[in-house]
Amino acid sequence: MAQRLSVRKTLKLFIGGSFVRSESGRTFACELAGQTVHAARATRKDARDAVRAARAAWAGWRERSAYNRGQIVYRLAEIMETRRDQFEQALGIAGASATAAQREVSASIDRIVWYAGWCDKIEQVLSTKNPVASPHFNVSSPEPTGVVAVVPPPAPALLALVSTCVPIVCSGNTVVVAASHEDPLATITFAEAVATADIPAGVINLLTGYAAEIAPTLAAHMDVNALDVWSSDGEFIEKLAELATDNLKRVRRHAAPREIFWSGAKAQGLDWIEPFVEIKTVWHPAGV
Amino acid sequence: MKRPKTRAKGKNVPAVTRVTLAPSDAASWQYAPAPETYDYFKIAPRYGxxxxxxxxxxxxxxxxxxxxxxxxxxxxxxxxxxxxxxxxxxxxxxxxxxxxxxxxxxxxxxxxxxxxxxxxxxxxxxxxxxxxxxxxxxxxxxxxxxxxxxxxxxxxxxxxxxxxxxxxxxxxxxxxxxxxxxxxxxxxxxxxxxxxxxxxxxxxxxxxxxxxxxxxxxxxxxxxxxxxxxxxxxxxxxxxxxxxxxxxxxxxxxxxxxxxxxxxxxxxxxxxxxxxxxxxxxxxGGKAANIIFEDAPMDQAVEGIINGIFFNQGHVCCAGSRLLVQESAIELVVDKLYRRIQSLRVGPPLDKNTDVGAINSKAQLAKIDELARSGEQAGRPRYQTECALPSRGYWFRPTFFTEVALSDRIAQEEIFGPVLSVMTFRTPDEAVEKANNTRYGLSAGIWTDKGSKNFKIAAQLRAGVVWGNTFNKFDPSSAFGGYxxxxxxxxxxxxxxxxxxxxxxxxx
Missing domain, CATH: 3.40.605.10 (Aldehyde Dehydrogenase; Chain A, domain 1)
Known part of the structure; x- marks a missing residue:
């Protein structure tokens, strides 16, 4: 009996909730499990489209109740848990051993659950009621910074992606990610989970391709509010940080740590959320 | 005193409004000088x-x-x-x-x-x-x-x-x-x-x-x-x-x-x-919006506008330099504002009666003057405090422009002086839209009698400090800084x- 011919998947970008090819039609070839696959190679124009989608999604996302955002982020963990075979397979194809893939997927899901619980606590932990010396009710509290461009490190493809993006999104920001070209499969599998987890279109936008090509566009973009860059290339980081000064983006920059870092306790925390919020002080009169 | 009505509709209309005040007006009140003395300390001829x-x-x-x-x-x-x-x-x-x-x-x-x-x-x-x-x-x-x-x-x-x-x-x-x-x-x-x-x-x-x-x-x-x-x-x-x-x-x-x-x-x-x-x-820098809703306590709001833009000669990064007034209240607010600026005392900083002091430097005075001229060139009606200014030193009359467009230089650039740009809006959404239409995001003001409206609008403004029914208030326990x-x-x-x-x- 003839063997069934499998159906292969086209590897696309994820912009504004849709899976799209690069506007340029360009792809890049990568070797995955002995097979050559072509993934979409995002261009500067795709990056700009993604920023537009992220900006459009931002108002709706930040205005959701924190509880609702928490539920949606938790839903992402649910979806990933039920699809963990697919994630493990994707990581396996890219070269991870079965146990390493299992560990990375588990750690990624657990991290998402951890942040799901943060959504409705950020404001409580980062707010102050200020004892001003005048008859005013005075509070300082965090708000999302806006659209954040993320350049995660190449590895671990799934866990680093989750660890950088999820805390940024859970406070109400939207993100555009210039993902690693080394393992587009992990990024795309994550996109599929995002697409089915009730995360509104445009909140998380994932671009595959070469960060060196698209990250400068994001770093210089006047409608991007913050930049999160992880790289082992110091000059690359410096270049992006410099471009980001044009509209005074908030910048978190970090040398790509060793892979073991990402499974440790230091790879999650309130200080992963804090760089991407703005503190707003409101003075309200008190009197009769 | 009545505010002269001007409408800048064509080149024939003079952009600058000059007003002659009746003798009974506040500006002509005589104040005895009340200078602060400083004979009890010395400034050395040079410092290291x-x-x-x-x-x-x-x-x-x-x-x-x-x-x-x-x-x-x-x-x-x-x-x-x-x-x-x-x-x-x-x-x-x-x-x-x-x-x-x-x-x-x-x-x-x-x-x-x-x-x-x-x-x-x-x-x-x-x-x-x-x-x-x-x-x-x-x-x-x-x-x-x-x-x-x-x-x-x-x-x-x-x-x-x-x-x-x-x-x-x-x-x-x-x-x-x-x-x-x-x-x-x-x-x-x-x-x-x-x-x-x-x-x-x-x-x-x-x-x-x-x-x-x-x-x-x-x-x-x-x-x-x-x-x-x-x-x-x-x-x-x-x-x-x-x-x-x-x-x-x-x-x-x-x-x-x-x-x-x-x-x-x-x-x-x-x-x-x-x-x-x-x-x-x-x-x-900043280009703060000061938003006046029609239900605002108007006399208090006008004091807030004055404090927002003329405090420290407008040399304030968080100054309320863009006034956004709900359309139904514009005539009332502008009339009151015009009357109020006539009673501002511009003069010696050391006099305890002085409301508005000297511009900090010659260079800053030139910058303020240049931007104010751009408001005139755009044809915006200009109003200012009509008072005598000292013959020496750097001075600029408290000034406001009405009918300002969002794209005007005086609506976009930080003037850092006593110059206010007045604009209107119809709905709360439009107020937020206009207030956020700036590259800056340091501060904003909201004037309304409705507490819930204050909180709602404050949440939508992209600014680090939002003052409700007040302006230019500071406290060491309260965070200050920009978006x-x-x-x-x-x-x-x-x-x-x-x-x-x-x-x-x-x-x-």
Missing amino acids: LFIGGKWVAPKDGRRFPTLNPATEEVLTHVAEAGPADVDRAIKAARNAYERYWRRCSPQTRAKYLFRIARAITERSRELAVLESLNGGKPIRESRDVDIPLAAAHFFYYAGWADKLEWAFPNRHPEPLGVAGQIIPWNFPLLMAAWKIAPALACGNTVVLKPAETTPLTALWLAEIIEQADLPPGVVNVITGGGDTGAALVRHPDLDKVAFTGSTEVGKQIAIQCARLRRPVTLEL KESGFGREGGIFGLLPYVKDRWRSA
Whole structure:
């Protein structure tokens, strides 16, 4: 009996909730499990489209109740848990051993659950009621910074992606990610989970391709509010940080740590959320 | 008095409205002069730099005059710190950091800061007079706002110095080291307090560079710090201009830069710090919207508008320089505003009756004038306080333009002077849209009788400080700082400590 011919998947970008090819039609070839696959190679124009989608999604996302955002982020963990075979397979194809893939997927899901619980606590932990010396009710509290461009490190493809993006999104920001070209499969599998987890279109936008090509566009973009860059290339980081000064983006920059870092306790925390919020002080009169 | 109705509809209509006032008007009331005296302290003919606990002459001997902008008289000559002076100031700060300050007990740090707060209060009259003499602001403001707030700021952060573990639970806060701090000329002593107090509380040492035109109160503060017996080098004050500031920012042995000033200079500093991987906080320009809803308490709102834009001659980064009035209330608000500005007293800063003092410098006066002219060229009706101005010194009449378009230069660019741009809106959504239509995001004001409306609109404004039924209020316990191109980092409150403790995101 003839063997069934499998159906292969086209590897696309994820912009504004849709899976799209690069506007340029360009792809890049990568070797995955002995097979050559072509993934979409995002261009500067795709990056700009993604920023537009992220900006459009931002108002709706930040205005959701924190509880609702928490539920949606938790839903992402649910979806990933039920699809963990697919994630493990994707990581396996890219070269991870079965146990390493299992560990990375588990750690990624657990991290998402951890942040799901943060959504409705950020404001409580980062707010102050200020004892001003005048008859005013005075509070300082965090708000999302806006659209954040993320350049995660190449590895671990799934866990680093989750660890950088999820805390940024859970406070109400939207993100555009210039993902690693080394393992587009992990990024795309994550996109599929995002697409089915009730995360509104445009909140998380994932671009595959070469960060060196698209990250400068994001770093210089006047409608991007913050930049999160992880790289082992110091000059690359410096270049992006410099471009980001044009509209005074908030910048978190970090040398790509060793892979073991990402499974440790230091790879999650309130200080992963804090760089991407703005503190707003409101003075309200008190009197009769 | 009636506001003359002008409509700028064509080139034939004169853009500038000149008004002749009846003798009964407030502007013609006679006030007896009530000048503050200052015969009880002396300004020396020249000043040095305060480095390592000593007063030293600048290495290359250069000095520059500092003026009283209300009279153009030279008050004294201060040192212009060159690169060699910057270098010794930073060395002194480094030495003080390693030898004394990081090792000294947190409570000792707290007690030094309390001492400074007390000493500022003790010498508050002298400092207020000096601030008005050197900066041009009315004595009423320096006496009631600048100096008390500066003392309060030191007092507030003194208390944090030995309680940092409560400010940052689970985070083991550590100082950064030596901070280079550059401050502006609009609130000279207050900005020095905003910079120095949290830095010292967290265990850093500092090199402070006051603004070129207003160095005096910073030098007095240095003397207060010297007399408070702070270990030498914990606070160093170097006077100078832009070159001195640039030398400070790019010095290789600095751990932190904090700057308050223009967005233009702030961006240059941001680029330098991006290259040097140096932590930086920036408090920059603004173009704040002051939003008047039709249900606002109007008399109170008009006072708020006045305070929002004419406080400190409009030399305020968070000044309410764009007035957004709900369309149904525009005639009423503009009429009231016109009447109110006629009763503003523009004149000698040291007179206790003065509402609006002198413009800080000749250069700033030229900039304000140029932007105001652009409003006229755009054909916007112009209204101003009709009063006599002193013959010497730098003066600008409180001014507002009506019928301003969002795209006008006077609606987009920071004027940093007593010039208000009036616009209208119909719905709350439109108010938010217009208020956020700026590259800045420092502050905003909302005037309404409805508390829920205040909170709703405040949440939608992209600005770091939002005042409800008030404007230009400050408190050391309350965070202040901008969104977008108004900079980043906060001053005041717990959040004001953050820029001065080690941040784990600094390794790249």
